[in-house]
Amino acid sequence: MRLADSIPSVAVADAVRASVSYDQLRAYDGALYWLEKRPDAGGVATLIQWRRDEGTRDISPAGFDVTNDIHAYGGGSFAVADGAIWCVGAGGLYRSRYRGDDLVLVSPASVGDLTVGNGELLAVRETERGDELVAMPLSGSRRLRTVTQSNGFLSAPRQGPSLFAWSAWGEQDMPWDACELWVGSYSSQGHIESPVKVAGGWDESAVEPRWGPDGSLYFVSDRGGWWNLFRWDGREVKAVAPIAGECAAEPWELGYASYAFLDDGQIVVAVQEGPRHRLVLIGHQGSVRPVDLPYTSIKPYLATQGTTVALIGSSPTAASQVALVNLSDDEPRVEVLAKSEHAELSGAQVSTPTELRVQAARGREVSALVYPPTGSTADWRAPVIVRAHPGPTASCLLRLDWQAQFFTSRGFAVVDVDYLGSTGYGRAFRESLYGRWGLDDVDDCAAVAAHLLAAGRALPGRIFIRGASAGGYTALHAVAQNGPFAAATAVSAIVDPDRWAETVPRFQRAHAMRLRGGAGRVRASNVQRPVLFIHGTADDVAVVEDVRVLADQLAARDVPHRLLLLPDVGHSVATSAEAGTALEAELAHYRAVMTAAVTS
The missing domain is CATH 3.40.50.1820 (Alpha/Beta hydrolase fold, catalytic domain)
Incomplete structure (x- = not known):
């Protein structure tokens, strides 16, 4: 069946070993973290850390699978705060203070969508009765406290300067069909009070809420037919920049980050148009400027530090890789931090x-x-x-x-x-x-x-x-x-x-x-x-x-x-x-x- 005998076949073992995947990219305190899944290692998700002066290293124990099964597909399996690593694996929620080899089980709960609030670890817990948003102090008590609960589904607990935001959808809906965005005050007892719906409904999917540096709540909504970026300033919702493309991925997993904020006030967004992705910069007045990159596919995990954005990208000639893009100049500079290294296919x-x-x-x-x-x-x-x-x-x-x-x-x-x-x-x-x-x-x-x-x-x-x-x-x-x-x-x-x-x-x-x-x-x-x-x-x-x-x-x-x-x-x-x-x-x-x- 060969059309050109001079072309060597890709061996099955090489095809599998080269199919390394990267997910859940995050930035914290000058470092980047992501999950790396290597098929030839049994598909275990390993937590990786990258620092400029240290390079990359594994920080979860060998064989430990950093994953969760919230909503069947998981997501948001780790968070980093104050030098501690919080992650989910077999048995529940773990915490590590140092290099990841000192993981200690702190709760047997089934949780995911981990994020850090004001001195607390926030997460989603799935139960037989529905979903709960839960919180645990970063120091002191190791007890998960229920913040709010629903018979349906909850996601994206995001604590802002004065309000608490989250997403919710019903048992008869999928988040890409009908997803609501809510905010409420966060009482001193650690419960949500006076909740208000900001966006979403039976004909609108409002996903990926995130508090901006200006104190406004940003999110992605498909109320106009495409998932586009919107901003709520506490009084009204306004479109940030209309784009004829999807500015969010279909939310099969928790913890997606299809957009992120730069220190200069711009917003970087991954946009899907058919089979292609591109990266754009949204300016202060809603201007949209494309970023010239060698990638045609970008995963919904953007992480920013200063005027740089880290992303997971690929193209028809480059398999998935983690890259750092410096956006401070007119010509973006791309630095590859991790990629599948496989000599037989190089x-x-x-x-x-x-x-x-x-x-x-x-x-x-x-x-x-x-x-x-x-x-x-x-x-x-x-x-x-x-x-x-x-x-x-x-x-x-x-x-x-x-x-x-x-x-x-x-x-x-x-x-x-x-x-x-x-x-x-x-x-x-x-x-x-x-x-x-x-x-x-x-x-x-x-x-x-x-x-x-x-x-x-x-x-x-x-x-x-x-x-x-x-x-x-x-x-x-x-x-x-x-x-x-x-x-x-x-x-x-x-x-x-x-x-x-x-x-x-x-x-x-x-x-x-x-x-x-x-x-x-x-x-x-x-x-x-x-x-x-x-x-x-x-x-x-x-x-x-x-x-x-x-x-x-x-x-x-x-x-x-x-x-x-x-x-x-x-x-x-x-x-x-x-x-x-x-x-x-x-x-x-x-x-x-x-x-x-x-x-x-």
Whole structure:
């Protein structure tokens, strides 16, 4: 299947080892902190510290996973204050005074979204009854005190000069659908009094509140159709700078920071427009100035010190890295602080994508990223792997993905599709998949495949579809009807939206309820093409039993399939220690289908 024998294949072990991820970047007292997850180390999240005079070093004990499972997806797993490190791991909340190797368990509570207030550690605690905002003194008592509580969901406890702010949404909502921003006075007894709603409601998502240096409360709202930055001065809410792009990420995790304040009064913001991110500076009068950077994908973790901003960025030729950007000059200076160092891939040739716009059903336009086979010429023709991203509110991102390069270096083209429901195209596009799941997303992926066939790029009978989580549901429905796809790979797949609504963690239950009503359950009697199922036995988002049942039903009908179960792996296979096993199985699946087509 190689188009150019001179191009070496990316080894599966190298693709996995190079897929290092960085998250939860924060700044404190001249230092930067972030979490680093290395797949070849079992996917454990290690806390890293960087100082100018010391460089980087691990400050959490070897093998200690700095993570939490608040709202199923976690976030805000550590905070730093007065030389102490507070972090969440197995067993609860820990505190370390020195280098991280003296961690002491201070509370067995399940907490996340850690932040520091006025002499207190603030956090979100999830219980069977709902959510609580809790506080604990940084010194003295080690008892968590409830600040406020809700039967629904809470996030972003932010203590300001005189008021306390937080976000809230109901049990029937997702934070990207309906999220409210509240403020209240913080009494001497440590409770919120006289709460007032500042923004948000059934048709507005107000997220990422943060007190500015001017004493105003800033937040991001999609009241105008895009998530844009707003400011509340205690009397009224005003737009800071209208931008036709998303100034926040879809809040799957807690603790996002899509904007931050510089010492010169400017605000730095990461903006998503389709599959691309860019960094902009918002001036005092609302002027918007782009920052020229070598990155096309920026994670929602900005951390500022003075006139510099630290970020986690990547591009089609550079995998994820932590960088420090000096914004004091007209030409920003970029200093890379951490990146995946992997000698075997340092000089590897990579496939760079082209952006594609395709007309799909009902007159809508769909975006896709097309990665041609590595080393191919302009008139390439190849087998194609269409990838439906998870979420489905996620999106395809313009960044180096070594697991995609694993396939392009073996003669495949990889195509990422931003189907209806994706983030990066405004609220209306994101909401339009509700009640149409398994229909419009499948149509969009099929439209992209049909376009590549008509353009002479894709080889007939050698177009495959793969998806993870919600994307796995899309992939399964794509081969449960006539279409261009010869086979499917479903990773951590959702099979039955109704049953999923009953088994999914409470955070995502509202999502399941809003999405369902389209194609319904994947029925074995409709599946027409070979399927590879890859599923972790410890998956608590999409339970493995649903996939087992479907696989048994396909076996009874003699439909070609394989069920690969990964012991003790959760919902995220790509970042697990079994990522290499999954990649090899997927490659073998496509090759087997192509071989069978030749011999039949």
